[in-house]
Each structure stands twice: as structure tokens, then as C-alpha cells.
Amino acid sequence: MKPFAFNLRTRIVFGRGSLTRLGVEAARLGDRCLLVTGRSFARRSGYLKTVVEMLEEAGLKAVVFDNVEPNPSTETVYKGAEEGLKNACNLVVALGGGSAMDAAKGIAFLLKSKTRLEENFAPKEVAEALPIVAVPTTCGTGSEVTKYAVLTSVWRKRKEVLIGDPLTPSLAIADANLLNSLSKELTAYTGFDAFSHALEAYLSKESTPFSDFFALEAARIILGNIVEAAKGVAEARENMLYASMLAGVAINCAGTVAVHGMGYYLTNYHGVHHGLANGVLLPHVLRFELDRGLDRLEDAAVKLGFGKGISLVEKIEEAAQRTGVPRSLLKLGVKPSELDAMVVDALSYGRNLDKHPNPLTPGDIKKIYVRAFGE
């Protein structure tokens, strides 16, 4: 059996209504918190007010930084850290989706290490950060249990990653009630991000028996719930929240592969939602791998009860179709004239491609993108 090391430092408090535990739980980790969130959902939904009240009732001082944009930039992280420094915060609480959580991680790192983000991106590992509390409001990224913070360098049009165990939240409050007003589209897109995490972690060269356990269970639950979750069925959404967390544990061990590496271009150059980018590309990458007979994909299909790889891929395509995820890159506003630039960009994400189960040449990546432009 492949050797592995595993630790999960996150205390997970899961369940409807678990948000009420936030104050008491967070008070164990600090007393002056920076509450990091996006620009509208938390305020509009009333959750921002609720969370501030909960923290204050538990004796914490809460300073709000509600300026996180989708695909958070390094600039935003620096601004958040300034706010935290000014208020002598000793804890960072994230309320939101992957963007808020990843920005919070970057801020927690800066507040502790007093250095620059640019000097610490992967493959370096960061050694310190303030304690982080994550309260996810989408069911996709799994960032509430991962050691990754994906940040955007706007001027370089690149996704950079901070990585390190100290970035793993100390506490995750996973309360499916917070998903009630999530749109159909965002439920589908973040769900496809989670599904990509699960399957990519399973296919990754760095997968282990332990990460496989989380990856397969996540994949099974997501395939069984994503369509209903997108329709708004509350129980299916709660299942997706659980599964996206499992998938987060899987990528914490095994990372992601070519689907993520090839999808970043779509987000950086066309503003395509990260999960949508993965949802569109995933079947094309999988079909390419089916053609060259990837045993690991066949194996996943068998373990998930589909018998053959092609049946698993068809099931994924059906879920995409039923949740409004298109098959073609043309639907995302990307043009075939960008093909060569896309290949160069994808190749620059060695941290993903190096883990891909079979080596991908520039020609292979081009072939996959060409297919993804079809239909």
C-alpha cells in the first residue's frame, strides 16, 4: 500500500443551526477578530449582522472587512491585513464561499508573518498564520478544511497559491441553512468544483488509500445530489455541503490535476466562475483519458457503481446538462483563436499538471481544448 501521512487540524461543527455555536467556539481561539466576507451576500442576507452579534455576545470584538471580490486579488488581501493590523486582530473569521475563505487565509498569514505574499507562493510552504475560522456559504470549494488559499495576481493574470498547514482553518462551522438562498447556478457551479476536486484527487499521482476514501465518497454523494441541490432541495444541498468538505480533505492530501490547471485561463481571462470552468472541462479531460485507457478512471467508475469509465463520464455529462453547465467553451465567450495562449497558460500550472496521472504534452492539452470548443 502507498505510504501516507494524514492530519486534519480542523474542528468541524456540522449541522443545521450550527451557526449558533460560532461565538462560543470562536472565543476559544481569540478575542479580536477580523470578519472577512464578500461585498453583498452576507450583508444582504442578514447573516453578517447575525454573525457580528454572535461574536460580540461571546465577548469577541469583531471588525468587518467586507471587500472581498470573486477570485480575490492579492491587493484585497493586503487591504484586509492592513485592517486587521490596525485593529490588533488575533483571529480571522471567514463568512462566504471560497473567495472569502481564501482571502481570509491570506490575511491570517500576513497578520502573523509580516512578510509579502509574493515571496511565499507555492511551491514554498508557509509556516505560520493566525487561527482561522471558516463559515462556508456555498457547497463547493472545501476551503474550510484545506491548507490552500488560491489568490489572483491581477496584473500577471495568474492564480497563485499559498499553501501550508497553518492555513487550514482551526474551526469550520458548516450550517446548511446558510445555503438556502444560493442560486441554482452557483449551486451547480460550486458543486462541479467539488466534484472536480473529488475525481481529480482520485486520479492524482499523489492520491493515497486514505485520500481515495474521501474522494470516492464525495464523488458518490455529489453525483447523487447535484441535480436536486441545484433545484433547491434543502436536504440535497446539505448533502452537497458535506460532500464538498470531504472533497476538500481529498485535495488536501492529493491536490488537483489537469482540469484545474486548464480551467484557470478561463477564469483569469474571461471571468468564468471557477466551478463552471471545471464543469465544462472535466468531461473533455475524462474522455481524452478514456481514449488512452486510464485504468484509474475505470477503477473509479467501478467503485462508484458505474461498471465502466464511459458510463461514469456519461453520468457526469448528464448532470452537467441538467444543471445548466454547457459542454462547449464557445458558450463561455472563449474564442478558438486563443487556443495557443490557452495551451501556454495551462502548461504554466505545473503544480497541477505534474500530478496528472498520465503526462500531458502541449499537443494533448491542445487536443482537449479543441474538443472542448466543439458542439
Ligand SMILES: [Fe+2]
Ligand atoms: Fe477548485
